[in-house]
Amino acid sequence: xxxxxxxxxxxxxxxxxxxxxxxxxxxxxxxxxxxxxxxxxxxxxxxxxxxxxxxxxxxxxxxxxxxxxxxxxxxxxxxxxxxxxxxxxxxxxxxxxxxxxxxxxxxxxxxxxxxxxxxxxxxxxxxxxxxxxxxxxxxxxxxxxxxxxxxxxxxxxxxxxxxxxxxxxxxxxxxxxxxxxxxxxxxxxxxxxxxxxxxxxxxxxxxxxxxxxxxxxxxxxxxxxxxxxxxxxxxxxxxxxxxxxxxxxxxxxxxxxxxxxxxxxxxxxxxxxxxxxxx
Amino acid sequence: xxxxxxxxxxxxxxxxxxxxxxxxxxxxxxxxxxxxxxxxxxxxxxxxxxxxxxxxxxxxxxxxxxxxxxxxxxxxxxxxxxxxxxxxxxxxxxxxxxxxxxxxxxxxxxxxxxxxxxxxxxxxxxxxxxxxxxxxxxxxxxxxxxxxxxxxxxxxxxxxxxxxxxxxxxxxxxxxxxxxxxxxxxxxxxxxxxxxxxxxxxxxxxxxxxxxxxxxxxxxxxxxxxxxxxxxxxxxxxxxxxxxxxxxxxxxxxxxxxxxxxxxxxxxxxxxxxxxxxxxxxxxxxxxxxxxxxxxxxxxxxxxxxxxxxxxxxxxxxxxxxxxxxxxx
Numbered sequence: 158x159x160x161x162x163x164x165x166x167x168x169x170x171x172x173x174x175x176x177x178x179x180x181x182x183x184x185x186x187x188x189x190x191x192x193x194x195x196x197x198x199x200x201x202x203x204x205x206x207x208x209x210x211x212x213x214x215x216x217x218x219x220x221x222x223x224x225x226x227x228x229x230x231x232x233x234x235x236x237x238x239x240x241x242x243x244x245x246x247x248x249x250x251x252x253x254x255x256x257x258x259x260x261x262x263x264x265x266x267x268x269x270x271x272x273x274x275x276x277x278x279x280x281x282x283x284x285x286x287x288x289x290x291x292x293x294x295x296x297x298x299x300x301x302x303x304x305x306x307x308x309x310x311x312x313x314x315x316x317x318x319x320x321x322x323x324x325x326x327x328x329x330x331x332x333x334x335x336x337x338x339x340x341x342x343x344x345x346x347x348x349x350x351x352x353x354x355x356x357x358x359x360x361x362x363x364x365x366x367x368x369x370x371x372x373x374x375x376x377x378x379x380x381x382x383x384x385x386x387x388x389x390x391x392x393x394x395x396x397x398x399x400x401x402x403x404x405x406x407x408x409x410x411x412x413x414x415x416x417x418x419x420x421x422x423x424x425x426x427x428x429x430x431x432x433x434x435x436x
Numbered sequence: 437x438x439x440x441x442x443x444x445x446x447x448x449x450x451x452x453x454x455x456x457x458x459x460x461x462x463x464x465x466x467x468x469x470x471x472x473x474x475x476x477x478x479x480x481x482x483x484x485x486x487x488x489x490x491x492x493x494x495x496x497x498x499x500x501x502x503x504x505x506x507x508x509x510x511x512x513x514x515x516x517x518x519x520x521x522x523x524x525x526x527x528x529x530x531x532x533x534x535x536x537x538x539x540x541x542x543x544x545x546x547x548x549x550x551x552x553x554x555x556x557x558x559x560x561x562x563x564x565x566x567x568x569x570x571x572x573x574x575x576x577x578x579x580x581x582x583x584x585x586x587x588x589x590x591x592x593x594x595x596x597x598x599x600x601x602x603x604x605x606x607x608x609x610x611x612x613x614x615x616x617x618x619x620x621x622x623x624x625x626x627x628x629x630x631x632x633x634x635x636x637x638x639x640x641x642x643x644x645x646x647x648x649x650x651x652x653x654x655x656x657x658x659x660x661x662x663x664x665x666x667x668x669x670x671x672x673x674x675x676x677x678x679x680x681x682x683x684x685x686x687x688x689x690x691x692x693x694x695x696x697x698x699x700x701x702x703x704x705x706x707x708x709x710x711x712x713x714x715x716x717x718x719x720x721x722x723x724x725x726x727x728x729x730x731x732x733x734x735x736x737x738x739x740x741x742x743x744x745x746x747x748x749x750x751x752x753x754x755x756x757x758x759x760x761x762x763x764x765x
Contacts (some may be wrong), residue, residue: 160565160668161667161668163517164668166596168565172559172563172573175559176573178636179577179579179580179636180576182580182592182595182636183579183583184589185591185595185602186587189594197600201602201604201605203605231754242477243477243478246474246475246478247474247478247479248509249474250470250471254467254470254471254474256468256472259471266478266482271693271745272490272695272740272742273745274743275697275718275721275722275734276490276739277486277490278722279489279492280492280493280496280735281485283496283731305485309482312478312481312482315477341465341467341470345513357593367710372585372586372699372704373700373703373722376703376736386584386586387584390586390590391586391590391704391707394593401594408590411587412587415582415584419581420575423578430645431644431645431647431649
């Protein structure tokens with residue numbers, strides 16, 4: 158678009174307003190996390206009168222934050238790792254082979270993304286309880302059940318995105334390798350995967366973010382000992398006194414791993430997100 | 437010996453689609469078998485977590501599945517359409533509640549969609565112009581998307597506190613818009629607190645999609661428009677909007693469905709008992725199923741929700757597709 162002088166000022170005003178709206182909560186998280194409790198309970202002030210790191214120390218005692226942290230890390234890392242492997246294999250099949258059910262597969266996987274979570278939460282919960290009863294595998298209330306659930310949440314987007322990535326890798330590369338005596342499997346492993354690495358890392362971080370932030374299923378499928386951060390953080394608010402400074406300090410610590418990951422791969426993630434929608 | 441060419445030798449000299457040196461490829465590398473093996477694990481987990489529960493959910497909707505029968509489904513009495521009848525009977529408390537939550541969900545979805553779209557479009561259009569600090573601003577705008585949803589929602593909950601929150605401080609002490617700060621998280625105000633929070637965490641996704649679309653609009657179109665004397669507003673309406681139509685349609689669908697099913701915002705803000713004005717449909721189903729332990733009823737409501745969304749999506753896609761064809765022709 159060609160910008161006029163008036164247009165430039167409209168742009169500056171609009172972007173400033175959007176920026177304030179977007180960043181205000183982020184600033185409040187940081188700002189509140191360094192305030193003492195007494196100050197947080199009183200009327201709000203933009204600038205902390207005393208700066209203290211007490212909240213960052215106390216938050217580990219108020220609720221078993223470290224324990225929830227560990228749960229979240231286990232669940233997110235495992236589900237991201239498994240989902241990346243499954244997505245890579247599935248996307249490679251769709252990108253490189255013509256097989257019966259290929260279109261059905263890509264369509265069905267994508268459409269599960271649209272289903273309301275509440276719709277399959279109830280039956281999944283009951284299926285887990287009953288599988289547990291007959292097979293003796295703990296699923297409901299265990300980290301294992303949560304990992305299985307979460308790994309499917311990132312699958313549709315991951316498969317979709319990796320198909321796009323694989324399609325841009327020339328088939329001639331693999332065909333040359335096949336002629337030289339590599340197996341199909343070897344071609345995938347040694348030729349396609351190294352080239353698609355940025356996409357695969359982006360997909361892994363997306364899956365990690367998905368698991369890290371999920372609330373609905375975690376609220377039903379976890380118990381006190383398997384609680385993840387998404388549910389555990391709310392415990393601060395259920396006490397007599399809400400230690401908002403500790404909640405905000407915990408929010409900082411909880412957000413850093415995912416925000417850093419997101420910023421590192423945002424270019425690839427954005428490319429993947431928009432590839433399907435923008436022709 | 438060397439001049440005797442056997443069949444075996446000739447075969448090895450052909451282009452080797454299969455490995456010639458060493459072992460023959462296993463049956464699993466047969467191109468007829470391999471794709472199925474590759475998709476099998478993904479299909480297995482999709483079936484386990486999505487497809488089978490979905491089918492089971494539909495079946496459950498026809499049974500009286502309560503806390504007494506939950507551990508042994510075969511004992512659950514068949515309910516026929518009873519669960520559905522209770523769900524849509526607006527003279528009964530359950531049906532009335534479902535209708536109320538539906539009447540919260542619809543304006544909630546429309547408002548969040550409208551505000552998110554306007555902010556996202558404005559940001560996308562203004563960030564498609566080159567200027568200093570543009571890429572930094574783009575990254576900052578994506579922060580609400582990158583932050584875990586529950587962190588953002590809890591922060592807004594804090595900001596909406598009556599006495600210690602930032603919103604009332606801003607409105608009363610800084611801008612002097614109000615004389616005294618209201619309770620934002622109780623009564624009908626809770627609805628607006630939920631809308632603001634949801635817009636904040638939703639618009640960056642629409643922005644990601646729209647930015648790519650806006651940047652994809654060919655520059656020549658604008659050049660031609662400027663020659664014809666079109667101002668910025670005119671360029672936006674006549675060039676940008678029609679050019680990003682396809683992306684708009686997808687963004688509206690994805691954001692619309694996502695917001696309609698939103699559970700995180702009310703649940704993290706208000707816990708399992710939100711004020712009536714802030715109880716959207718998925719929250720209502722959740723509390724009926726897990727609060728009352730009535731799974732048959734919860735499933736029937738979920739099925740109704742799915743049918744409703746499917747019809748809306750179908751109508752939406754149908755009506756917009758004919759629109760696209762008319763534009764293309």
